[in-house]
Amino acid sequence: MFESIESPRELFTYQLGAALTMEKTVLDMLGQLETAAQREQLKEQLRHHATETEQQIRNLEQAFQALGVEVDDKPCPAIEGIEKEGQALIKKADDGLVDAVILSGAADTEHHEISVYEGLITKAEAMGEQDIVALLQENLEQEQHTLEEVKQATERAAAASAGAPSA
Numbered sequence: 001m002f003e004s005i006e007s008p009r010e011l012f013t014y015q016l017g018a019a020l021t022m023e024k025t026v027l028d029m030l031g032q033l034e035t036a037a038q039r040e041q042l043k044e045q046l047r048h049h050a051t052e053t054e055q056q057i058r059n060l061e062q063a064f065q066a067l068g069v070e071v072d073d074k075p076c077p078a079i080e081g082i083e084k085e086g087q088a089l090i091k092k093a094d095d096g097l098v099d100a101v102i103l104s105g106a107a108d109t110e111h112h113e114i115s116v117y118e119g120l121i122t123k124a125e126a127m128g129e130q131d132i133v134a135l136l137q138e139n140l141e142q143e144q145h146t147l148e149e150v151k152q153a154t155e156r157a158a159a160a161s162a163g164a165p166s167a
Contacts, residue, residue, distance in 0.1 A: 012123045013067060017074030019116050020060045025079045026109060027053045029086070033106075036090050038099050039157075045149060046102075052142045059135040063124075066131050082108050100161070103154045110147035117143060 005011050027050060034046040064071045086105035093101045117140035124132040 008123065009067075009127065012120070012127065013064075013069055013072070014074050015116075015120060015123070016060060016063055016067075017072045018076045019120060020057065020064075020071065021073045021076040022079045022113065022116060023053055023057045023060060024073070025076065025083060026113070027057065029083050029109075033086075033102050036098055037102055038095060042099050042102065042153065045153065049146055052146070056139045056142065059139050063132045063135050066129065066135075078112055079109070082112060096161075100154075100157055103150055103157060106150045107147065107154065110143055110150060113143045114140065114147065 005014055030046050030050040030053065034043050034050075037043045037046060061071050082105060085108075086101065089101045089105070090098055117136050121133055121136045121140065124130075124136060
């Protein structure tokens, strides 16, 4: 869509496309992580977040519609890097550590997503796009909530492993 980005609106639209790619990548990752997860509680959290991510994708698609432009995915190298790092660590980790690796990667992902949405919201507000702000704010709040859940699950996992004998 863009050979060069020449206006704040074009920049916003490009970054919205990158956010869409980010969420689609996360949705794929969640399925893979659910398969790798050891504890049923973590598997359930990943399934729940997949449902939220599907809604976040719909919200981003609605934002494109509100702008009057076609939905247009753009590259998101940051999420690809987070995914690649997580996959490599899962392969290296002992089965008993896989859930800890998944939670660490989930925290990294949530921090990135929160940052992306905060930036998009700031730009949408500056453009006076309040309908889009509302869609992005919904996504941001879900990501913030998910990060809190990840932190709690990490604390539980750390406490459980602290009581386990080490190798």
